[in-house]
Amino acid sequence: DGGITQSPKYLFRKEGQNVTLSCEQNLNHDAMYWYRQDPGQGLRLIYYSQIVNDFQKGDIAEGYSVSREKKESFPLTVTSAQKNPTAFYLCASSKLQGGSYNEQFFGPGTRLTVL
Amino acid sequence: GESVGLHLPTLSVQEGDNSIINCAYSNSASDYFIWYKQESGKGPQFIIDIRSNMDKRQGQRVTVLLNKTVKHLSLQIAATQPGDSAVYFCAENTGGYNKLIFGAGTRLAVHP
Numbered sequence: 527d528g529g530i531t532q533s534p535k536y537l538f539r540k541e542g543q544n545v546t547l548s549c550e551q552n553l554n555h556d557a558m559y560w561y562r563q564d565p566g567q568g569l570r571l572i573y574y575s576q577i578v579n580d581f582q583k584g585d586i587a588e589g590y591s592v593s594r595e596k597k598e599s600f601p602l603t604v605t606s607a608q609k610n611p612t613a614f615y616l617c618a619s620s621k622l623q624g625g626s627y628n629e630q631f632f633g634p635g636t637r638l639t640v641l
Numbered sequence: 642g643e644s645v646g647l648h649l650p651t652l653s654v655q656e657g658d659n660s661i662i663n664c665a666y667s668n669s670a671s672d673y674f675i676w677y678k679q680e681s682g683k684g685p686q687f688i689i690d691i692r693s694n695m696d697k698r699q700g701q702r703v704t705v706l707l708n709k710t711v712k713h714l715s716l717q718i719a720a721t722q723p724g725d726s727a728v729y730f731c732a733e734n735t736g737g738y739n740k741l742i743f744g745a746g747t748r749l750a751v752h753p
Contacts, residue, residue, distance in 0.1 A: 530684075561743075568730055568743035569685070584740075616684050629675060630741060632684035 529553065530633035532617050537638045539604070539611070547602045547636045549617030556622040558600035559630060562586060563614040575600055576622055604638065612640045653750045660721045662747045664714040664731035671733040675741065676705060676716045678727045685730060688716070718749075726751045 530551045539545045551558065557576050561569040571584030575594040589608025594600055600619075604611045614637050618630040654660045666674070672693035677685035691698045691705045691714075698705050704717040714731050728748050732741040 532684075566745070568745045569732075569741075570743075571740065574740065618684075629687045629690055631687070632677075635682070635684050637682075 530617060530619055530631055532615075532633040532636050534636060535634065537636055539638065539640050541640055542606045544603055544605050545638065547604065547615055547617075547638070549600045549602065549633060550598055551600075551617075551619040551631075551633075552598060553619055553631065554597075555619035555631070556597070557620045558594070559618040559620075560584075560590070560592065560600070560602045561616045561618065563616060563635075569616060572602065611638055613638060650745070651748045651750065653752060654721050656721060656723060656751055656753050658721055660716075660718040660725070660749060660751075662716045662718075662729050662731075662749065664716075664744055666712050666714060666731075666733045668733065668735050668742075669709075669712060671735045673734040674705070674707060674714050675732050675734075676703075676714075677730045677732065678725075679730065679746070680727045688729075721749075721751050723751050723753065725749060 533548045559574040560572040562572055563569050570586050572586055572590050573581055573584055573592040575581035578594055578597050581592050581594050589605055591603045614635050616635045617633040620630040621628040675690040676688040678688050679685040689700045689703050689705050691707050696707050702719045706715045728746040730743050730746045732743045734741055
């Protein structure tokens with residue numbers, strides 16, 4: 527089955543710790559994205575990547591870091607610098623076709639709770 | 642600034658009725674719009690999209706209408722079913738890198 531997987535589904539972290547969220551896709555998509563969702567709110571873009579070894583900050587990148595060493599993988603690290611990390615984190619991917627927009631496919635999400 | 646908003650945060654309908662979920666966008670340069678459905682604790686699922694050179698697009702039981710004059714987008718769901726209960730998000734794309742700006746969402750509650 528093609529799709530996007532995120533792990534773990536639930537994650538608990540103590541204050542001051544870094545934690546890495548996994549995102550893998552086998553859709554052969556060039557672009558990948560990380561969003562944060564808070565209760566009762568829409569999605570906000572953290573980081574996105576259009577190609578391996580390249581990524582750009584989104585609207586709320588402070589306190590987060592990413593890497594894109596492989597086309598299939600786009601892990602997100604929530605650092606201790608992120609002041610309010612408790613949220614639902616969603617990874618997405620899409621094709622990139624010149625001059626054309628394409629839907630983003632989302633993973634099942636990781637719910638991060640800081641204790 | 643750029644924003645996507647919704648008129649109604651919660652919509653309650655009877656099973657079998659038609660549902661209409663509305664969305665206002667503020668950036669007149671937006672040229673691609675998309676509706677997602679999100680069930681509790683899950684990632685958003687694509688419903689339907691529309692490009693700005695169209696004013697209507699139909700899918701299975703769903704229709705999206707785009708009114709660029711008043712910067713308004715709507716999602717119509719025919720014969721609403723209990724399985725349609727979810728939060729619905731509209732999103733717009735204004736950038737060349739496929740960046741989406743999401744609205745806050747509308748919760749659709751379907752009652753038997």
